Amino acid sequence: xxxxxxxxxxxxxxxxxxxxxxxxxxxxxxxxxxxxxxxxxxxxxxxxxxxxxxxxxxxxxxxxxxxxxxxxxxxxxxxxxxxxxxxxxxxxxxxxxxxxxxxxxxxxxxxxxxxxxxxxxxxxxxxxxxxxxxxxxxxxxxxxxxxxxxxxxxxxxxxxxxxxxxxxxxxxxxxxxxxxxxxxxxxxxxxxxxxxxxxxxxxxxxxxxxxxxxxxxxxxxxxxxxxxxxxxxxxxxxxxxxxxxxxxxxxxxxxxxxxxxxxxxxxxxxxxxxxxxxxxxxxxxxxxxxxxxxxxxxxxxxxxxxxxxxxxxxxxxxxxxxxxxxxxxxxxxxxxxxxxxxxxxxxxxxxxxxxxxxxxxxxxxxxxxxxxxxxxxxxxxxxxxxxxxxxxxxxxxxxxxxxxxxxxxxxxxxxxxxxxxxxxxxxxxxxxxx
Numbered sequence: 001x002x003x004x005x006x007x008x009x010x011x012x013x014x015x016x017x018x019x020x021x022x023x024x025x026x027x028x029x030x031x032x033x034x035x036x037x038x039x040x041x042x043x044x045x046x047x048x049x050x051x052x053x054x055x056x057x058x059x060x061x062x063x064x065x066x067x068x069x070x071x072x073x074x075x076x077x078x079x080x081x082x083x084x085x086x087x088x089x090x091x092x093x094x095x096x097x098x099x100x101x102x103x104x105x106x107x108x109x110x111x112x113x114x115x116x117x118x119x120x121x122x123x124x125x126x127x128x129x130x131x132x133x134x135x136x137x138x139x140x141x142x143x144x145x146x147x148x149x150x151x152x153x154x155x156x157x158x159x160x161x162x163x164x165x166x167x168x169x170x171x172x173x174x175x176x177x178x179x180x181x182x183x184x185x186x187x188x189x190x191x192x193x194x195x196x197x198x199x200x201x202x203x204x205x206x207x208x209x210x211x212x213x214x215x216x217x218x219x220x221x222x223x224x225x226x227x228x229x230x231x232x233x234x235x236x237x238x239x240x241x242x243x244x245x246x247x248x249x250x251x252x253x254x255x256x257x258x259x260x261x262x263x264x265x266x267x268x269x270x271x272x273x274x275x276x277x278x279x280x281x282x283x284x285x286x287x288x289x290x291x292x293x294x295x296x297x298x299x300x301x302x303x304x305x306x307x308x309x310x311x312x313x314x315x316x317x318x319x320x321x322x323x324x325x326x327x328x329x330x331x332x333x334x335x336x337x338x339x340x341x342x343x344x345x346x347x348x349x350x351x352x353x354x355x356x357x358x359x360x361x362x363x364x365x366x367x368x369x370x371x372x373x374x375x376x377x378x379x380x381x382x383x384x385x386x387x388x389x390x391x392x393x394x395x396x397x398x399x400x401x402x403x404x405x406x407x408x409x410x411x412x413x414x415x416x417x418x419x420x421x422x423x424x425x426x427x428x429x430x431x432x433x434x
Contacts, residue, residue, distance in 0.1 A: 034064060034065045034066060034067045035065060035066045035067070035325050035328050036067050036069065036325075037066065037067070037069070037093045037094060037323075037325055037328060037329055037332060038068075038069050038092040038093050038094070039056065039068050039069065039070055039071060039092060039093070039094040039096075039332070040071045040073045040078075040092040040094065040095050040096055041070060041071065041072060041073060041096050042073050042074065042075050042078060042096045042315075043096070043348070043349070044074070044075065045285070045348065045349060045350075047347070047348035047349075048348035049072075049348075050348065051344045051345055051347070051348035052070065052345070052348075053070055054344075055335075055336055055341055055344070055345075056068050056070045056336075059332060059335055059336070063331075063332075066325075066328045066331065066332065068094075068332055071092055073096070078097060078101075079097075079101050082095065082097075082105070082110075086105070086108075086110040086320070086322075089322055091110070091320040091322060091323075092320065093319060093320055093323040093325060093326075093329045094317055094318070094319060094329050094332060094333060095111075095317065095318045095319070095320060096315065096316070096317055097147070097315070097316055097318065098313055098314065098315050098316060099133040099134050099147065099149065099313055099314040099315075099316055099387055100313060100386075100387055100392065100393065102134060102136060102146045102147050102316060102318065103136045103137075103387070103388070103390065104390070105146070105318075106136045106137070106138055106139070106144060106146040107136070107137060107138060107139035107390075108139065109138075109139065109321060110320065110321055110322075111146045111147070111318045111319070111320065111321055112146075112318070112319040112320065112321050112323065112326055113138065113144035113145060113146065114144075114145045114146065114147070114148065114318075114319065114330070115144055115145040117319075117326070117327070117330045118145070118148070118330075119330075119334045121334075121338075122148065122333075122334050122337065122338070125338075125339060125355050125356055125357055126148070126149060126150075126354045126355060126356070127354070127356065129312065129381065129382055129383060130149040130152065130312070130314060130354040130381075131145065131149065132382075132383040133152075133312055133313065133314040133316075133383050133384070133387055134146055134147040134148070134149050134314060134316055136388070146316075146318055147314075147316030147317060147318040148316060148317045148318075148333055148337055149314030149315070149316050149354050150314070150315060150316065150317065150337045150342055150345065150353065150354055150355070151314065151315040151342075151345060151346060151349055151351040151352065151353065151354070152312050152313065152314050152315070152351060152352045152353075152354060152378065152381055153280045153281055153282060153312075153313065153351055153352065154280070154281055154302070154310055154312075154352060154374070154377040154378060154380065154381055155208065155211060155212060155278060155279070155280060155281075155302045155310055155377075156278075156279065156280075156281050156284075156299050156300060156301060156302055156370070156373060156374060156377060157183075157276050157277065157278050157279075157299070157300040157301070157302060157303075158269075158276075158277045158278075158279055158283060158284065158287055158297060158298075158299060158300075158370075159275060159276050159277075159297060159298050159299075159300050160269065160272060160274075160275045160276075160295075160296070160297060161296035161297055161298050162272075162296055163195075163272060163275035164186075164190070164275060164276075164298065167186060167189040167190045167275070168189065169182075169185070169186035169189055169190070170182065170186075171298075171300070172300050172301055172303075173301070174301050174372070174373055174376035174377070177300075177301040177302065177303060177304050177308060178300075178301075178303045178304070179303060179304060179305070180215070180238075180239075180242050180303045180304070180305055182303070183303040184242065184245070184246060184250060184252070186276070187246060187250065187252040187253070187275075187276060188250050188252045190252070190274075190275040190276070191250070191251065191252040195272060195273055195274060195275070196252060196253060196254035196273065196274040196275070197246075197253070197274065197275055197276060198246060198252060198253050198254070198274060198275070198276040198277070198278070199253065199254040199256075199257035199265045199268070199269070199273075199274040199276070199277050200243055200246070200247070200253050200257060200258065200278065200408070201257045201258070201259075201260040201261055201262050201264055201265050202257075202258050202259070202260075202404070202405065202408045203259055203260055203261045203262075203264075203405075204261065204262075204401065205400075205401065205404040205405060205408060206396045206400045206401055206404060207311075207313070208278070208280075209239055209243070209404060210311060210384070210386060211310045211311035211312075211384060212239045212302065212310065213235070213236055213238070213239045213240075213311075214307070214309040214310055214311050214382065214384075214385075215238070215239060215302075215303070215304055215305035215306070215307060215308065215309065215310070216235045216238040216239065216305040216306050216307075217235040217305075217306060217307065218233075218235040218236035218237075218238060218239065219231065219235070219236070219385040220232065220236050220385065220386065220421075221385055221386060221389050226433075227433055228389055228390070228391075228429055228433070229422075229426050229429065230395070230421055230422045230425035230426055230429065231422070232417070232418035232421050232422055236418075237414055237418065238305060239305070240404075240407065240414065240417065241414055243408065244407065244408065244410070244414070247408065247410070248410055253274075254268070254273060256268065256273075257274070258408060259405075259409075262279055262280065262283060263283060263286055265277060266286060266287065266290065269287075270290075270291055270292055270295050276300075278302065281299075281350060281351060281352060281374040281377070282349065282350040282351055283350075284299060284350055284369055284370055284374065285350040288369045298370065299369070299370025299373040299374060300373065301373055301376070301377055302377065302380075308380045309380055309381075309382050310377075310380050310381055310382070311381075311382065311383070311384030311385065311386070312381035312382060312383060312384055313384055313387065314354065315349075315351070317333050317336065317337065319333070337355070338355070338357075339353075339355045339356070339357025339358045339361070340357070340358070340361070341358075342354070342355040342357075342358035343355075343357075343358040343361040343363055343364055346358060346364065347363050347364075352374060352375060352377070352381075354378075359375055359378060389429070390429075390432040390433075391428055391431065391432030394428050394432075395425050395428045395429060398424075398428060399420070399421060399424045399425045399428060400425070403417055403420045403421055403424070404417070
């Protein structure tokens with residue numbers, strides 16, 4: 001999920017500690033005092049923060065005996081903050097995070113297993129593939145559910161409509177996306193007059209390439225006899241090679257975008273320097289808000305390989321193991337993440353709701369700003385294999401990011417890339433094997 005500019009993360013410690021230990025939710029000794037719950041939110045976009053605060057206000061007005069305090073956190077350093085709070089017994093009761101972070105906290109005993117606390121309506125409204133993203137080993141060989149998944153991100157293609165139409169390429173639909181071969185052919189058609197067909201910003205290449213690798217069944221990890229190792233075979237190489245070919249064989253990809261972050265190429269996109277920008281669905285917000293008034297754009301589904309699957313990572317709400325008011329916290333989560341409210345949260349964050357009721361909301365299926373294509377892409381999301389890999393974060397940071405950056409910069413071959421990912425990666429994973 002997105003990591004954004006720093007907010008006042010210190011408020012997490014300050015507010016939680018101010019309310020005492022055990023998740024900051026200690027009841028007053030007076031019997032008529034309301035139960036007090038702290039809710040750590042990582043919402044950061046203006047619309048999203050407003051939606052979060054509105055729902056907390058609605059809850060507090062309707063539930064005078066269970067009062068929720070909104071605590072603003074930041075994606076930038078939330079996990080470091082939580083480590084400190086869990087150790088000190090000051091963690092918030094309800095914790096917003098993303099699913100990759102839950103595995104370690106679950107195995108360390110810091111998060112409550114929710115499987116026996118989930119209301120039937122909430123459980124049935126969210127499909128099993130989303131629940132799979134929050135199901136982890138508790139460190140003792142038992143599987144537990146350590147969060148409620150509520151927002152997910154898929155990859156789409158944001159296209160310059162004028163250049164797309166002029167190319168004569170078939171316009172892909174959710175029911176009939178481009179194959180990767182069609183995608184490459186379309187990008188070549190749009191490469192002319194000094195402009196390019198596509199831009200691949202690869203400053204942070206790992207999540208994008210690993211999630212798209214599932215198009216061809218590429219998982220990058222395998223587990224045998226309880227031991228997980230890195231795998232880079234023909235399936236994993238497909239997407240890597242195809243993007244590399246667009247850069248150096250077809251020369252249909254804009255080299256200027258290569259070292260940029262996801263949103264950095266947008267000014268060039270608006271000027272027609274390239275026609276297609278593969279990106280997470282959330283980037284539609286910046287295009288909608290920042291593009292020149294005469295700029296026409298459309299959202300296209302991501303290309304498909306032997307399949308159309310993409311890896312899913314979920315934003316989640318969890319309950320601290322030490323919370324003194326876990327039942328009340330679960331009631332708040334069930335309200336906060338019902339279908340109608342998930343639609344509001346997804347709209348505010350420009351992401352995809354896991355709730356089936358939310359996905360059917362007219363706000364999620366309108367053609368305006370590509371919501372119909374974005375929401376339809378959720379059907380291709382499956383649990384990202386790397387979610388279950390202990391040590392993935394270190395592998396991603398220390399091995400995969402620099403190696404893939406070298407590969408896409410054409411400094412090493414695909415064989416050298418595979419060897420480094422596997423050999424250096426397995427040294428990292430070895431330290432995490434139990």
